[in-house]
Amino acid sequence: MISHTAGILVVLAIIVIIIFVARAGVSSDRIEQGEYISSTKRPYKKKLIEREKIRQEISSGEAKFVDRAAALSAVESDGLLFEFVGEEYKNDQEIVLAAIEETMTQEYDQAMGAVLGDPETPLKFASSNLQNDEGVVTTAIEQSYEAFFHASSELRSNLDIIFQALEKECTRSYLCPTVLEAISPLLLRDTSKFYEFLKEFERRDYDEFMIGDDGTVVTLDGQFDPAPEESVPYLNVLSDDIREMLKDETIRKKALKETTWAKRYEISPR
DSSP: OHHHHHHHHHHHHHHHHHHHHHHHHHHHHHHHHHHHHHHHHHHHHHHHHHHHHHHHHSOTTOOSBOSHHHHHHHHHHOGGGGGGBOGGGGGOHHHHHHHHHHHTSHHIIIIIIITTOSOOOGGGGSOHHHHTOHHHHHHHHHHOGGGGGGSOTTGGGOHHHHHHHHHHHTTSSOOSSOHHHHOOHHHHTOHHHHHHHHHHHHHTTGGGOEEOTTSOEEOTTOTTOSOGGGOEEGGGGGHHHHHHHTTSHHHHHHHHHHOSSHHHHOOSOO
């Protein structure tokens, strides 16, 4: 009897030890991750304070870095200082790409991406010419999908660029503002091209994404699911445009045959 009781106590002791070790490991991982994020946030905060100081020192729209060497040096130390370079350098491809490259550093990716979300994009401050440069825009979207919102109307109708931005956006746990909301009217007015976009949207399984009232992405498996009963298909963002497209009888018939989303937006059979 004593031997049996002792055996049970030994087993219980082993279980307690295993739980303790496991918890210690988790705590250690969390502490390590927290220390890493804190350490990477510190340099970013320093840059944020420096930018705000510059903003207060100069008048709205005034340049801080008025020669090319100073402008290039500034963005290589902090890509978002691109906001304060002279106007002529906002149309300088080398300088804007240097700014974008700097914001791709691990510091931004971890400190901002993991904690605050995607950082601002230097493309926001670039010339309209560079905002219409496909190479610059695709590089900027690689840094932050929010660059899509600052691309030219022409490029926001480019399917490759739209799907590049969607791929980046749909890895995030929020959708506000959304890539679909920023699609160019140039695409929406071209019914054939718009239909091809919607077919590809479904083929890539983006039609499975849902969006909740708070703008949070909710996948069908509930991965990010704050309020599933309030969630609607992400494609609902374009519901009015889809219904307008489906007024074209030829496209309506094709869509009902080739897609699953068409029935959701069809007003009534014809």
